[in-house]
Amino acid sequence: MSQEAIHSGDGPPDYYVPHSSALPIVGSTALFITAFGAGHFIQQSTDTVPTNTGSFGFWIFLIGLVAVACMMYSWFSTVVKESYQGLVSEKLDRSFRQTMFWFIVSEIMFFAAFFGALFHARVITVPWLAGASDNLQTHLLLWPDFADTWPLFLTPGGGLTQAMAAWGLPFINTVILVTSSVTITLAHWALKKNSRGPLKVWLGLTVLLGSVFLVLQVVEYVEAYHELGLTMSSGIYGSTFFMLTGFHGAHVTLGTIMLAVMLIRTMRGHFTADDHFAFEASSWYWHFVDVVWLGLFTFVYWF
Amino acid sequence: MIAHAETVPSGRNPLVKFILRWLLTTNHKEIGTLYLSLSFLLFFIGGAMALTFRAELAQPGLQLMGADFYNQMVTLHGLVMVFGAVMPAFVGLANWMIPLQIGASDMALPRLNNFSFWIMPFAFGLLLSSLFMPGGAPNFGWTFYAPLSTTYGPPSTDFMILGIHMMGISSILGAINIIVTIFNLRAPGMTLMKMPMFVWTWLITAFLLIMAMPVLAGVVTMMLTDRHFGTSFFEASGGGDPLIFQHVFWFFGHPEVYIMILPGFGIASEIIPVFARKRIFGYTSMVWATGSIAILSFVVWGHHMFATGMPLATELWFMYATMVIAIPTGVKVFNWVATMWGGSMTFETPMLFALGFVVMFTIGGLSGLMLAIAPVDFQYHDTFFVVAHIHYVLYPGAIFATMAAVYYWIPKWTGNMYDERLGKIHFWTAVIALNLTFFPMHFVGLAGMPRRIADYALPFTGLNTFATAGAFLLGLTQLLFLYIVIKTVRGGPKATDQVWEGAKGLEWTVPSPAPLHTFEVPPKVD
Numbered sequence: 001m002s003q004e005a006i007h008s009g010d011g012p013p014d015y016y017v018p019h020s021s022a023l024p025i026v027g028s029t030a031l032f033i034t035a036f037g038a039g040h041f042i043q044q045s046t047d048t049v050p051t052n053t054g055s056f057g058f059w060i061f062l063i064g065l066v067a068v069a070c071m072m073y074s075w076f077s078t079v080v081k082e083s084y085q086g087l088v089s090e091k092l093d094r095s096f097r098q099t100m101f102w103f104i105v106s107e108i109m110f111f112a113a114f115f116g117a118l119f120h121a122r123v124i125t126v127p128w129l130a131g132a133s134d135n136l137q138t139h140l141l142l143w144p145d146f147a148d149t150w151p152l153f154l155t156p157g158g159g160l161t162q163a164m165a166a167w168g169l170p171f172i173n174t175v176i177l178v179t180s181s182v183t184i185t186l187a188h189w190a191l192k193k194n195s196r197g198p199l200k201v202w203l204g205l206t207v208l209l210g211s212v213f214l215v216l217q218v219v220e221y222v223e224a225y226h227e228l229g230l231t232m233s234s235g236i237y238g239s240t241f242f243m244l245t246g247f248h249g250a251h252v253t254l255g256t257i258m259l260a261v262m263l264i265r266t267m268r269g270h271f272t273a274d275d276h277f278a279f280e281a282s283s284w285y286w287h288f289v290d291v292v293w294l295g296l297f298t299f300v301y302w303f
Numbered sequence: 304m305i306a307h308a309e310t311v312p313s314g315r316n317p318l319v320k321f322i323l324r325w326l327l328t329t330n331h332k333e334i335g336t337l338y339l340s341l342s343f344l345l346f347f348i349g350g351a352m353a354l355t356f357r358a359e360l361a362q363p364g365l366q367l368m369g370a371d372f373y374n375q376m377v378t379l380h381g382l383v384m385v386f387g388a389v390m391p392a393f394v395g396l397a398n399w400m401i402p403l404q405i406g407a408s409d410m411a412l413p414r415l416n417n418f419s420f421w422i423m424p425f426a427f428g429l430l431l432s433s434l435f436m437p438g439g440a441p442n443f444g445w446t447f448y449a450p451l452s453t454t455y456g457p458p459s460t461d462f463m464i465l466g467i468h469m470m471g472i473s474s475i476l477g478a479i480n481i482i483v484t485i486f487n488l489r490a491p492g493m494t495l496m497k498m499p500m501f502v503w504t505w506l507i508t509a510f511l512l513i514m515a516m517p518v519l520a521g522v523v524t525m526m527l528t529d530r531h532f533g534t535s536f537f538e539a540s541g542g543g544d545p546l547i548f549q550h551v552f553w554f555f556g557h558p559e560v561y562i563m564i565l566p567g568f569g570i571a572s573e574i575i576p577v578f579a580r581k582r583i584f585g586y587t588s589m590v591w592a593t594g595s596i597a598i599l600s601f602v603v604w605g606h607h608m609f610a611t612g613m614p615l616a617t618e619l620w621f622m623y624a625t626m627v628i629a630i631p632t633g634v635k636v637f638n639w640v641a642t643m644w645g646g647s648m649t650f651e652t653p654m655l656f657a658l659g660f661v662v663m664f665t666i667g668g669l670s671g672l673m674l675a676i677a678p679v680d681f682q683y684h685d686t687f688f689v690v691a692h693i694h695y696v697l698y699p700g701a702i703f704a705t706m707a708a709v710y711y712w713i714p715k716w717t718g719n720m721y722d723e724r725l726g727k728i729h730f731w732t733a734v735i736a737l738n739l740t741f742f743p744m745h746f747v748g749l750a751g752m753p754r755r756i757a758d759y760a761l762p763f764t765g766l767n768t769f770a771t772a773g774a775f776l777l778g779l780t781q782l783l784f785l786y787i788v789i790k791t792v793r794g795g796p797k798a799t800d801q802v803w804e805g806a807k808g809l810e811w812t813v814p815s816p817a818p819l820h821t822f823e824v825p826p827k828v829d
């Protein structure tokens with residue numbers, strides 16, 4: 001940018017460097033409280049650490065979570081206010097976009113860890129336990145009755161479970177999420193044409209679809225626990241099932257909250273046809289959650 | 304213009320003002336200083352732990368501590384050094400230097416930057432508090448293999464896991480900030496292929512962090528659920544597999560070792576041309592080599608698992624892929640040497656450390672190549688030979704690179720020159736002590752002395768006593784380094800803006816000491 005453009009009085013500053021800020025230290029303290037509480041809560045509620053008794057962990061954990069939520073609320077409203085004060089230049093806007101992109105990349109890698117565990121278990125571990133490759137001796141010595149199946153109905157140790165069928169609720173949920181990816185795109189198009197009515201309708205519908213997805217997910221979990229005997233502790237099938245769908249559900253929850261906030265902000269008249277980064281970021285996140293689900297549906301439920 | 308708001312509210316008591324300034328700062332230089340200070344502190348804590356278990360190893364038998372405490376020290380030493388000393392040191396250097404080198408006024412997201420930093424002290428508080436918990440600190444090595452860390456891990460393991468989650472958040476946010484700064488805030492005319500090598504290597508390191516740290520978060524999460532919620536990811540009776548742990552861990556772990564060395568490559572590539580008074584040889588090939596090392600680092604993780612009984616084809620893949628990494632690494636070493644060829648060299652302290660880096664890192668690379676040969680790794684694996692390897696790549700690698708960078712840039716940070724004579728003494732004593740400590744480990748390792756065991760067979764006594772003596776000397780030399788740094792911060796001959804005769808680049812165009820805000824108006828680069 002040329003020097004003149006930088007000094008011309010109106011328009012945003014070339015790059016806004018914010019105040020010294022109390023948000024980060026509040027945030028890191030809150031994060032610490034959450035982690036400290038979570039550690040004690042987990043130990044106290046699962047009864048695996050006899051020396052750690054009581055229930056203070058839960059309360060500390062809760063306080064930490066609330067503090068994190070407050071910090072995030074305050075952080076994002078600060079950024080929104082700064083944007084209304086005209087402090088966000090095109091360059092800063094580009095920084096926000098790139099940040100969101102790389103954040104989503106890191107989220108993808110987080111899921112990759114669990115998918116990796118799933119693939120290894122299915123392709124290598126379970127066949128090996130049943131004697132494949134050069135593992136016949138181990139098989140005969142340890143668990144001679146163990147058979148290689150997927151979903152793993154019967155673990156080497158004798159745990160039993162039934163599988164979650166792909167074409168019931170999970171399929172309905174797939175349809176819901178894919179539809180919601182369409183509705184969020186329609187909302188975005190509406191926003192770009194500045195048609196606020198359709199924007200609200202499509203965005204509202206997306207939030208609704210996200211919520212229905214979550215409700216159905218809960219229904220599915222109840223069915224898994226009570227009818228199928230499929231739990232976190234029913235072997236590697238249950239482990240990968242709940243880890244993947246659980247973290248995915250947590251991300252859908254977060255995405256739904258993000259979109260709900262966007263809806264509220266839309267109602268309050270925020271966003272213009274060419275300035276609505278928060279909306280776009282939330283919709284990117286939503287598409288990411290959707291794509292992860294397609295992976296889940298394919299590899300956790302279907303094949 | 305860059306819009307700032309005044310940093311600290313005035314009219315309060317100076318101590319409160321001081322604390323608030325460091326707690327609330329969004330300035331990249333101050334945050335850089337915070338990172339470097341934390342890393343220095345943790346370097347001494349991790350070092351004290353190393354001296355503790357080295358003292359035990361001075362003689363065979365158990366004299367000073369039980370086997371369990373020995374293992375706690377080994378574990379915390381590794382975790383503290385990797386996540387607390389090496390990584391934050393490089394992030395601190397990135398904070399200080401990347402904006403100065405690319406002509407940016409600050410990092411792209413200054414508040415997020417402060418957040419990334421302040422997570423770290425809390426994370427390490429959590430990790431180190433495990434020492435005082437019933438059952439003691441984690442005792443299974445920095446690689447926390449299942450089932451040692453799941454079925455058999457002490458209760459404090461849960462807090463280690465949560466501490467690692469926090470470090471992961473910090474690293475990922477920090478890495479995103481660095482990537483965005485480099486992509487978005489370069490001064491006009493600073494094209495990618497004009498960026499200083501330190502910036503290039505950090506760009507690629509940040510990419511590695513974003514790809515690898517979430518996987519670490521995933522693996523410790525699986526540990527947590529295996530420990531408490533009945534999952535069986537790493538438990539064969541449930542259809543899981545401890546090998547899953549190792550695969551996922553090393554998928555993170557190998558890129559992690561490059562995270563700990565690439566910025567060091569960058570530092571050497573900055574310093575050597577300046578003191579050889581020549582341009583760097585083969586800049587483009589340096590960039591390509593760094594990029595290919597980064598990509599290859601995602602497909603070689605199995606070289607840590609040769610002894611686990613992977614199928615033959617897998618062993619072969621990991622063996623050859625690992626050896627291929629030696630090619631771009633060799634390109635770099637070649638370029639450094641070629642840069643010096645025919646140069647008019649002087650040997651100030653930063654250059655000495657950079658040369659120490661090149662020579663001794665190469666030794667570590669060669670022992671790595673030996674370890675990469677699957678059939679012989681069956682012999683070397685889990686012995687002190689591996690310990691020798693990692694310390695040759697990390698001590699004269701990552702740590703020497705950091706020290707070279709501190710000597711090189713401290714005149715810019717403080718406006719003062721360090722004491723050259725003391726710097727040279729520091730270098731030479733460190734080199735001698737380091738080789739006394741780690742070279743004998745090659746021999747005891749080849750002869751079969753296992754790592755992570757508090758006692759050893761009598762024939763290993765001589766070399767171990769030797770190594771322990773070296774280790775204590777090495778610890779002493781770092782106290783000298785602390786003294787030099789403090790002395791330089793407090794005063795010394797004034798540095799010029801350019802500082803070094805052969806120095807080029809934007810960071811040398813700003814005054815020494817660099818004022819709090821620099822490049823408010825982006826410089827023009829041609």
Ligand code: HEM
Nearest residue numbers: 560563564606607629668671672674675684685689693696
């Ligand atoms: C030419 C390049 C390199 C090669 C071929 C190589 C090869 C290897 C191999 C095969 C092992 C596994 C040994 C075993 O456990 O049996 C190993 C371990 C290790 N390497 Fe390297 N390496 C190289 C460079 C590096 C660098 C640059 C670093 C870090 C800066 C590094 C850090 C480590 C660490 C920390 C371990 C031990 C992990 C543990 O605790 O088990 N290596 N290396």
Ligand SMILES: [Cu+2]
Nearest residue numbers: 557560606607
């Ligand atoms: Cu490796």
